[in-house]
Amino acid sequence: MNSLKVSFIASIQQVSSSDWDNLMGSYPFLSYRFISILEKSGVTGKGTGWVGHHCLVHKGDELVAILPLYLKFHSYGEYVFDHAWADAYQRYGFDYFPKFVSAIPYTPITGPRLCCAEGVDQSDIIPLIISEIQKRAAEIEGSSFHLLFPDQRLSQSFSACTDFQRKAVHFQWFNRDYTSFDHFLAAFSSRKRKNVRKERKRVVDAGISFDVLTGKEIGFEHWRIFYKFYVLTYAKRSGHGGYLNQTFFELLSELMAESLVLVLAKREGRYIAGALNFKDTDTLYGRYWGCIEEHECLHFETCYYQGIEYCLSHGLGRFDPGVQGEHKIQRGFEPVYSYSNHWIRDDAFRVAIENAVNEEKPYIEAYFKETLTLVPFKKEV
Template identity: 50%
Template sequence: MFELEFADTIADVGQDAWDTLAGSAYPFTRYCFLHALEQTGAVAAKSGWQPHHLLVKRDGQVCGVMPGYLKSHSYGEYVFDWAWADAYHRYGSEYYPKLLFAIPFTPATGPRLCVAEGSDRDAVLAAVANQLPDYVAGMGVSSLHILFSDADTADCWQAEGFSQRVGPQYHWFNNGYRDFDDFLARFSSRKRKNLRKERRTVADQGLTLERLSGDQVSPELWRFFFHCYQITYAKRSGHGGYLPEQFFSQLAQTMPEQLVLVLARHEGEPVAAALNFRGDNTLYGRYWGCIREYDFLHFEACYYQGIEYCIEQGLARFDPGAQGEHKIQRGFEPILTYSNHWLADPAFARAVEDFLDRERDHIAAYLSEAESLLPFKAE
């Protein structure tokens, strides 16, 4: 018999207990990543991200964990449910708080329910799916949401009665390329010429780029990166970003081996930076910023440097983050991402299910069109 408990801080679980289940293959479920979010105040009740982590126990032993949060808004999730919240409000019901299982501010597909080695993962998931709705109803929460699971796990949640939602992203896949030119050999002649022109333009502007692992980045460069990060958010949304400077400096101490900083210099002076996280077989592009604008520098720092790194390191995939149709012509393939949802109100649940059915058809048509825009030669 499985039992569910909740922890209001990850420190209540402890690093050894958490990491025994979560491992380190996927950087964003590591204790040190989630703990840094809490310890630096990036997630807290006052920011609308109250930690509420799920613990699955059997015979008194924790056999599963799932990072969770009670949300009082829908910012920082990248699976947009504002219309659902508005519909609840218009009918006099409260959508918030809701219970969210996700990695804050991180639209990167990966494990959410982390299960002990040797445990029956399907049985644990089924027990969680069976018990969570009663828990949600008992605490007066409108809904629960599981964001950016892998496809197989999302299908399991759906089989257990959770609605499934899909969305598009653009990922690069390593087909055993020897080097960047080998990757470009797949392009049509015109598209290959365009991409080479972009890279040459970056060099012609006197820019040089280097890739640094976390332990190679000095405190001064971390401060520079954070300044770039704030500039990007100020341009995009008028605030300095969700994450404080201490968050990044803490990760530099606790998980430097999974940090890859791309640094751009002009005449020796740092002018731009892009931060990536490395998993066992995937590179995740996360944050970027520049203090001056240069032609095509964003593509070089955020995409081409990451591709070169994956080829050199033998990584299978590069997930550069959400949005960005301009990635398609640069060899990033359109893929589906998955989320699962359960709403306590039956009428709203049916309405959302109908919406998701129609949205799914639209996204399937969009992906088919997007695939036709890939730069690769016909095979």
């Protein structure tokens, strides 16, 4: 019987696309094309702080498991915030970086991370992978390993081999067999339903209409305009032009057109805002947004209501618009937990960080319960 063997690769180009995608399913952010687009566009790789270190598990000559993995030299683009941990290391004269992170770069979307071949038991794979990552961390003096935004079941499976689990609260929309947007709003309380309709009317009254483009309908000019929105909005919000470059979006159009839904807002004959979404067989994923004009409720309509409309018209069961944003609740998005798992190599820092995480847990759980009381749906009698 062939034993399991772990190896690490610096680039997805070191494995065949068929071998990779055979394990990954329909989740777009782990597809060979998406990971290779990140590399080819230069938003990951040398000089970006995201250096590929993907973990492969073979049984003989057969690839039976993959864990996307990066060697990180900063904490940007992760959205599970550990800046305080890095600051603590620095204050005591230690290096927090490099660290190992299993995540989708710049993509805080819950989904699969460890992908295994049919008939392969994750419980056999996880201890082996963690052991090899720990050995590699010792060799390069890496501080830690972090698994970000796994689904709940995978997070629980990793808990046995990592030090602690961390939770956060985000918001998603679920299709409860709605037949239309009005049917969806019928589940709201009267006051909340009126608020949504007022918001949508404000956008219409401002003379704004929408083009919803998919696949090859998204042309070069659309990408040029959207990239301008993206850069300007990031610069205004964060002081830099965003993590992604124009080449990234051009490669998306070339290699992943069937996975894209671009919502463009138009006023007086020109586009003024846009939101780029991804999709798979059941879920719409909201990812990038930008605008050149500010209008009341424009962001809500472009990023949320248009996405819900798309899910309803195409039979999608879920809309994950990304992290953060309590403002999503009153618009029909429901609280859900997201998860991360962490292993810290240094004993003293491990204890201190785990204590801090344990201290925040009751506040996270109380916040979750509070947000449940804020959802706009009618109370069940």
